[in-house]
Amino acid sequence: MAAVPMDDPGRTPSSYWAATAAAGPDIPPFDGSERADIAVIGAGYTGLSAALYLAERGFSVLVLDANEPGWGASGRNNGQVVAALKHEPHEIEERFGKERGGELIRTIGEGPDLVFGLIERYGMPCDARRSGILTAAHSAASLADLQRRVDVWARRGAPLRLMSRSELESQSGTAFYPGGCIDPRGGAINPLGYARGLAAAVLQQGGHIRRQAHVRSIRRAASGWQVMLDSGSVMASRVIVGTNGYTDDLWPGLKRTFLPARTPQIVSRPLRDNLRKSILPVGQIMSDTRYLTVGVRMHADGRLHLGGGGGTAGADRPALYEQLPREARRLFPQLGDIEWEFRWSGFMAMTPDRYPRLFELAPDIAASLGYSGRGICTATIMGRELARWAAGEAAIDELVLPASSFRTLPYYALRGPIVEGTVLFHSLRGRLKTPG
Numbered sequence: 001m002a003a004v005p006m007d008d009p010g011r012t013p014s015s016y017w018a019a020t021a022a023a024g025p026d027i028p029p030f031d032g033s034e035r036a037d038i039a040v041i042g043a044g045y046t047g048l049s050a051a052l053y054l055a056e057r058g059f060s061v062l063v064l065d066a067n068e069p070g071w072g073a074s075g076r077n078n079g080q081v082v083a084a085l086k087h088e089p090h091e092i093e094e095r096f097g098k099e100r101g102g103e104l105i106r107t108i109g110e111g112p113d114l115v116f117g118l119i120e121r122y123g124m125p126c127d128a129r130r131s132g133i134l135t136a137a138h139s140a141a142s143l144a145d146l147q148r149r150v151d152v153w154a155r156r157g158a159p160l161r162l163m164s165r166s167e168l169e170s171q172s173g174t175a176f177y178p179g180g181c182i183d184p185r186g187g188a189i190n191p192l193g194y195a196r197g198l199a200a201a202v203l204q205q206g207g208h209i210r211r212q213a214h215v216r217s218i219r220r221a222a223s224g225w226q227v228m229l230d231s232g233s234v235m236a237s238r239v240i241v242g243t244n245g246y247t248d249d250l251w252p253g254l255k256r257t258f259l260p261a262r263t264p265q266i267v268s269r270p271l272r273d274n275l276r277k278s279i280l281p282v283g284q285i286m287s288d289t290r291y292l293t294v295g296v297r298m299h300a301d302g303r304l305h306l307g308g309g310g311g312t313a314g315a316d317r318p319a320l321y322e323q324l325p326r327e328a329r330r331l332f333p334q335l336g337d338i339e340w341e342f343r344w345s346g347f348m349a350m351t352p353d354r355y356p357r358l359f360e361l362a363p364d365i366a367a368s369l370g371y372s373g374r375g376i377c378t379a380t381i382m383g384r385e386l387a388r389w390a391a392g393e394a395a396i397d398e399l400v401l402p403a404s405s406f407r408t409l410p411y412y413a414l415r416g417p418i419v420e421g422t423v424l425f426h427s428l429r430g431r432l433k434t435p436g
């Protein structure tokens, strides 16, 4: 039986991020009834980015989160700031056409500028490093795909570069892959620090945030919408929903538009000097082209961090974390047996085609979700887009991501076996394939 994402304990998990991020601003719990021009549900990147844009422009905006800012995927992810969706630029153009697709590609390509720009503008303490992202190819065919990625982006003026096996090995410390590419636009952050930084910026700009503000439903009212909480309600003329992989029953059917996939993260104790210098010595962050991507980081304090490589739609359990230490030894045989000090997990919202969804749920209420594991830039962008809509600057069909028609997944009830079956299938494939 799959667990409900919102059943995760109400406190932010004791992750490496929670141990190292600066404290967030004081956020009061929701208490009674309130009114705002715009109510935003969810205090992750989507909701906070939307609220920041609106607060900067003088709107009265109130963010409601059942837990606290950064409690969801925004405080639990791998911290890879990537200028990409899960699809290559040519696929995006095929899907959305030259004009809309081209605009989406350009906006996604500028995602790291937006994220690092906000971090700099508001002085968010989140260990931001724009040191580039390495993508390792897991097969000769995927190396050819990376060559195409480099060529397509080059035509759009982005300076990606292909790397030979030996260059990738010297920059990453693993000889496992036949080659890869580097995208200098991307980088690394402490993701919880970024979420808390956004929350602080919202408050600084005059916006409001409430924690322990669980929304049960949203009702049409004489003028606008009445957002119903466990106790009390909020009246607003427009509502933005940014609940992504943690979406519950607040809007009929919304949680059934994607599959929630719980993904693990592990962080080691500080490694000995010779070991830490042998892995990602130039300070980049690395992922690979496998379906079950593994993200690798070396933290400044010498801790190795791996994430991904598996998942479940169910509850957190020890078996979820068994694969990553094996993966670490396979990539970096020099490690031997090391101790893993932190482990935690979080829910991604996976759509069947791995494109995000923008929904106009009803007049004056819209949602963006389904980032499929690529949400630091995309959720920040989509929050801004929803805010432009809520501010009356753009109609829903003028936003950068075309709106989707609202469709629930007919097989949602089978999400447990589907997610676990997909993970098993792709991990066996990964095991059988030896990169050459």
Ligand SMILES: Cc1cc2nc3c(=O)[nH]c(=O)nc-3n(C[C@H](O)[C@H](O)[C@H](O)COP(=O)(O)OP(=O)(O)OC[C@H]3O[C@@H](n4cnc5c(N)ncnc54)[C@H](O)[C@@H]3O)c2cc1C
Binding pocket: 006, 041, 042, 043, 044, 045, 046, 047, 064, 065, 066, 067, 068, 069, 070, 071, 072, 073, 074, 075, 076, 077, 078, 079, 080, 081, 082, 213, 214, 215, 216, 242, 243, 244, 245, 246, 247, 248, 249, 250, 263, 264, 265, 295, 307, 345, 346, 347, 348, 369, 371, 372, 373, 374, 375, 376, 377, 378, 379
């Ligand atoms: C393990 C993991 C690793 C990842 N790694 C990366 C990465 O390296 N790079 C990258 O780009 N992306 C990554 N992602 C994806 C990225 O983290 C997410 O796409 C992004 O954080 C989504 O932000 P969000 O604001 O939409 O949702 P979330 O951050 O999940 O926030 C949703 C919020 O909604 C609140 N909520 C839900 N229901 C209600 C309700 N009824 N009432 C009130 N509040 C409610 C929750 O409390 C929660 O705080 C990763 C995700 C995971 C899980």
